[in-house]
Amino acid sequence: MQRPALTVDRNSPVPLYFQLAEQLEAAIVAGTLTPGSRLENEIELADRCGLSRPTVRQAIQHLVDKGLLVRKRGVGTQVVQAQVKRPIELTSLYDDLVASQRSPRTKVLELATAPAGDEAAKNLGVPPGTPVIRLRRLRLTDSEPLALLTNHLPVDIVDLTAERLESNGLYEILRATGVNLRIANQTIGARAATTAEATLLDERRGVPLLTMTRTAFDDNGRAIEFATHVYRASRYSFTLTLVER
Amino acid sequence: MQRPALTVDRNSPVPLYFQLAEQLEAAIVAGTLTPGSRLENEIELADRCGLSRPTVRQAIQHLVDKGLLVRKRGVGTQVVQAQVKRPIELTSLYDDLVASQRSPRTKVLELATAPAGDEAAKNLGVPPGTPVIRLRRLRLTDSEPLALLTNHLPVDIVDLTAERLESNGLYEILRATGVNLRIANQTIGARAATTAEATLLDERRGVPLLTMTRTAFDDNGRAIEFATHVYRASRYSFTLTLVER
DNA sequence: TACCTCTTAATGTCATGACAAATCGTTGAC
DNA sequence: GTCAACGATTTGTCATGACATTAAGAGGTA
Numbered sequence: 001m002q003r004p005a006l007t008v009d010r011n012s013p014v015p016l017y018f019q020l021a022e023q024l025e026a027a028i029v030a031g032t033l034t035p036g037s038r039l040e041n042e043i044e045l046a047d048r049c050g051l052s053r054p055t056v057r058q059a060i061q062h063l064v065d066k067g068l069l070v071r072k073r074g075v076g077t078q079v080v081q082a083q084v085k086r087p088i089e090l091t092s093l094y095d096d097l098v099a100s101q102r103s104p105r106t107k108v109l110e111l112a113t114a115p116a117g118d119e120a121a122k123n124l125g126v127p128p129g130t131p132v133i134r135l136r137r138l139r140l141t142d143s144e145p146l147a148l149l150t151n152h153l154p155v156d157i158v159d160l161t162a163e164r165l166e167s168n169g170l171y172e173i174l175r176a177t178g179v180n181l182r183i184a185n186q187t188i189g190a191r192a193a194t195t196a197e198a199t200l201l202d203e204r205r206g207v208p209l210l211t212m213t214r215t216a217f218d219d220n221g222r223a224i225e226f227a228t229h230v231y232r233a234s235r236y237s238f239t240l241t242l243v244e245r
Numbered sequence: 246m247q248r249p250a251l252t253v254d255r256n257s258p259v260p261l262y263f264q265l266a267e268q269l270e271a272a273i274v275a276g277t278l279t280p281g282s283r284l285e286n287e288i289e290l291a292d293r294c295g296l297s298r299p300t301v302r303q304a305i306q307h308l309v310d311k312g313l314l315v316r317k318r319g320v321g322t323q324v325v326q327a328q329v330k331r332p333i334e335l336t337s338l339y340d341d342l343v344a345s346q347r348s349p350r351t352k353v354l355e356l357a358t359a360p361a362g363d364e365a366a367k368n369l370g371v372p373p374g375t376p377v378i379r380l381r382r383l384r385l386t387d388s389e390p391l392a393l394l395t396n397h398l399p400v401d402i403v404d405l406t407a408e409r410l411e412s413n414g415l416y417e418i419l420r421a422t423g424v425n426l427r428i429a430n431q432t433i434g435a436r437a438a439t440t441a442e443a444t445l446l447d448e449r450r451g452v453p454l455l456t457m458t459r460t461a462f463d464d465n466g467r468a469i470e471f472a473t474h475v476y477r478a479s480r481y482s483f484t485l486t487l488v489e490r
Numbered sequence: 491t492a493c494c495t496c497t498t499a500a501t502g503t504c505a506t507g508a509c510a511a512a513t514c515g516t517t518g519a520c
Numbered sequence: 521g522t523c524a525a526c527g528a529t530t531t532g533t534c535a536t537g538a539c540a541t542t543a544a545g546a547g548g549t550a
Contacts, residue, residue: 015533036466041500052535057501065310067428070464073501074543080428081466182489183312183327189482190435190453208435208453208478219315221281221326233453237434244427260503286530297505302531318531319513 003040004032006049016051020059028068028079039069039077067243102141108162109200110136113155120152123215123226131155137165138200145201147231157224170225179224184216188238193230201232208233248285249277251294261296265304273313273324284314284322312488348387353407354445355381358400365397368460368471376400382410383445390446392476402469415470424469429461433483438475446477453478 004027008019027033039045039060046056060077063069071077114134121128135151151170153160158177165173174181189211198205210231218224249272253264272278284290284305291301305322308314316322359379366373380396396415398405403422410418419426434456443450455476463469 017533043500054536055534058533070427070466071501072464072543073541074499076500078466081462180489182315183325184487185327185484186487187482187484188433188455190455190478192453206451208437210433210435215327217325217327219317221315221323223327233435237432239430239432242429242431244425262503288530299506300504303503316531317513318511319529321530 003048006045008049008051017055017058017062020049020051020056021062024059024063025066025068028063033079035079035081037079039079041076065243067241104146105140105143106166107138107140108135108165109138110134111160111162111165116152120226124152124154124223126154133157133160135160135165135170141235144235145232146235147229148197148200150228152226153224154222174224180219181216181224182219184214186212186214188212190233197230201230203232203234210236210238212238248293251290253294253296262300262303262307265294265296265301266307269304269308270311270313273308278324280324280326282324284324286321310488312486349391350385350388351411352383352385353380353410354383355379356405356407356410361397365471369397369399369468371399378402378405380405380410380415386480389480390477391480392474393442393445395473397471398469399467419469425464426461426469427464429459431457431459433457435478442475446475448477448479455481455483457483 004023006020006023008016010016012019024033024039033039040048042053042056042060045051046053049056060069060071064071068080069077070080112134113131115129116124116126116132118128120132120134121130124132126132133151133153133155135149135153137149137151138145139147139149157179158174160173171181190208191211192206193201193203193209195205197203197209198207201209203209210233212227212229212231214225214227214229215223216225216227249268251265251268253261255261257264269278269284278284285293287298287301287305290296291298294301305314305316309316313325314322315325357379358376360374361369361371361377363373365377365379366375369377371377378396378398378400380394380398382394382396383390384392384394402424403419405418416426435453436456437451438446438448438454440450442448442454443452446454448454455478457472457474457476459470459472459474460468461470461472
């Protein structure tokens with residue numbers, strides 16, 4: 001049983017349960033709360049922080065969902081042993097690379113409005129032939145090609161410029177525009193590189209590529225983006241953590 | 246605004262919030278609640294079911310986490326428009342295939358106890374050379390090879406027999422033994438098939454394969470399984486739904 | 491020793507009440 | 521006609537209190 005220092009600021013606009021969750025998480029990553037150790041029980045925790053039990057439970061539940069804590073009835077709450085990797089989230093590859101300090105660079109190959117093909121139209125929920133923004137980018141890290149990104153977007157979502165796309169991730173731009181991505185369906189597969197892809201990615205024709213198609217929806221349920229990405233399998237893979245509830 | 250019939254049984258051992266969540270989910274999949282439609286507000290819902298608001302909120306939150314509903318403050322709760330695919334869960338490929346009615350078959354290629362190699366030992370958290378169960382299986386659907394599954398498990402977890410493994414998924418067997426899988430770290434990538442893999446999978450050397458490695462932990466944080474799977478990319482891909490909270 | 495039972499401790503579920511914050515439509519002023 | 525302010529609606533947050541359920545350990549008994 002370990003007892004990290006915990007304080008909450010009731011004048012802060014940040015919800016109390018979130019403040020508590022943040023402090024617990026910080027204590028875990030800092031090593032103050034060691035893997036396998038038990039937390040105080042909820043009542044004690046609540047008393048010590050001057051919070052009610054539901055608030056404490058909400059904070060703990062937040063970390064359970066994140067995969068950092070495990071609760072067992074009749075036993076208590078423990079810090080998980082396994083190292084939790086960041087799960088796949090609704091972030092762009094660009095954000096991911098920035099987070100892992102791999103200095104991404106983006107080259108815009110195409111940015112145009114064109115009639116939607118059958119697949120893009122179906123995934124965006126518009127009639128085939130509807131004008132949509134078509135975007136093709138090459139993503140590089142450390143001057144090495146990493147992925148070829150093809151995106152289709154409805155025309156009226158956001159104003160995109162090649163300059164902006166070269167210095168920001170697409171999702172970052174969307175968020176800044178006020179678009180709230182909520183749900184995305186993804187499919188991850190693999191296939192051999194075509195000649196064109198191989199040339200762009202500095203690989204040879206036929207090498208295995210990791211593919212990802214994604215359709216993302218905003219909080220109104222409207223399709224915002226249909227993406228088809230191919231990654232050099234030799235330089236990229238998807239990592240995710242599953243938490244059973 | 247739609248009002249499906251809702252009743253809860255207070256004598257049932259099933260939690261009330263869960264009963265409500267199940268009924269709402271059933272109404273959604275049955276089409277009684279159509280995508281985009283708004284639910285009644287929480288107070289009304291609570292009154293109509295004879296429940297308190299926190300209980301109703303818990304039910305709704307459950308479905309929000311599942312990606313079936315979207316809540317917006319000041320607006321209300323809506324059924325999501327996008328069709329939600331089942332996310333990757335802590336289930337085995339076998340369960341997945343059964344669920345999609347693809348009549349899986351399993352051929353056990355190897356089931357033996359052997360000293361752990363460096364990689365398996367590291368992932369299972371045991372010293373290299375520790376005896377572990379090594380399991381290699383070929384998974385087929387409709388008599389076509391689909392995947393080559395290699396698993397390593399600590400020896401004292403479960404008693405495995407080839408017969409049992411040919412008629413049940415590994416995770417099913419683990420669950421029946423009382424093992425509670427809680428957290429798993431997965432990596433999904435791609436590479437070219439080796440000659441041996443190609444032979445087993447009825448493919449040609451060098452074709453792209455989808456790879457997945459997974460380390461699964463139980464609720465005590467103990468590593469239960471280290472898996473290295475390769476899938477025929479021509480016949481399999483991973484589908485997942487992301488929900489932003 | 492082995493097994494059963496009781497006690498204890500912890501999380502799980504549920505109710506009631508209150509106020510805060512965000513959204514949207516309406517109303518009013520200019 | 522346009523824009524700003526207001527109010528109604530709805531979800532978000534938090535407190536208090538109660539009882540149920542589960543798990544583990546203590547202790548007694550055969």
